[in-house]
């Protein structure tokens with residue numbers, strides 16, 4: 510999760526690209542940007558995803574938030590079957606915040622997200638959900654839901670620039686079930702090759 514421009518879509522795309530390199534079929538579901546925009550983003554990082562789409566290593570889908578009811582029904586009924594038949598090992602959903610906006614109230618939102626996560630888990634694929642953060646609490650997702658259901662939470666933050674300097678992007682792991690992970694805050698950059706975490710460096 511992270512605010513706009515912190516690289517969530519890039520992170521999700523990069524997760525797909527790494528999967529494709531390992532010969533793992535991947536599915537990217539976008540509720541925000543359309544297919545053309547995603548393909549262009551990928552190309553700007555030197556990732557030729559068109560080839561992966563043609564060879565059925567990557568499934569790229571755009572769901573229309575305006576078509577809320579159909580979208581939710583389709584995700585629930587068709588997605589698990591599709592993930593299995595596609596043999597997907599990795600799934601990315603960009604963003605769960607937009608998906609959540611399709612529900613009228615909190616109870617419905619919670620029930621649907623929990624069910625969706627269960628369905629996704631049952632497929633055996635590793636799923637990456639991107640989420641916007643709350644303006645007033647940038648360590649919590651906008652709906653405050655996904656971080657509870659997810660096995661892991663990675664927070665991308667853009668810190669205020671000091672002394673007129675450059676804004677620093679930082680990444681930290683807030684949660685990773687069954688893993689003794691680091692809690693250090695690490696700087697990262699979005700480069701022409703995608704996200705690069707400067708694991709050896711510390712934040713000033």
Ligand SMILES: Nc1ncnc2c1ncn2[C@@H]1O[C@H](COP(=O)(O)OP(=O)(O)O)[C@@H](O)[C@H]1O
Pocket residue numbers: 511512513514515516517518519520553554699700701702
């Ligand atoms: N090819 C690139 N090279 C360097 N930085 C890039 C490139 N493409 C995008 N960026 C940076 O990444 C940001 C967008 O990242 P994105 O993944 O779309 O963020 P989010 O999904 O969190 O809004 C851009 O605003 C820009 O700062």
Ligand SMILES: [Mg+2]
Pocket residue numbers: 517518519541603
């Ligand atoms: Mg995005």
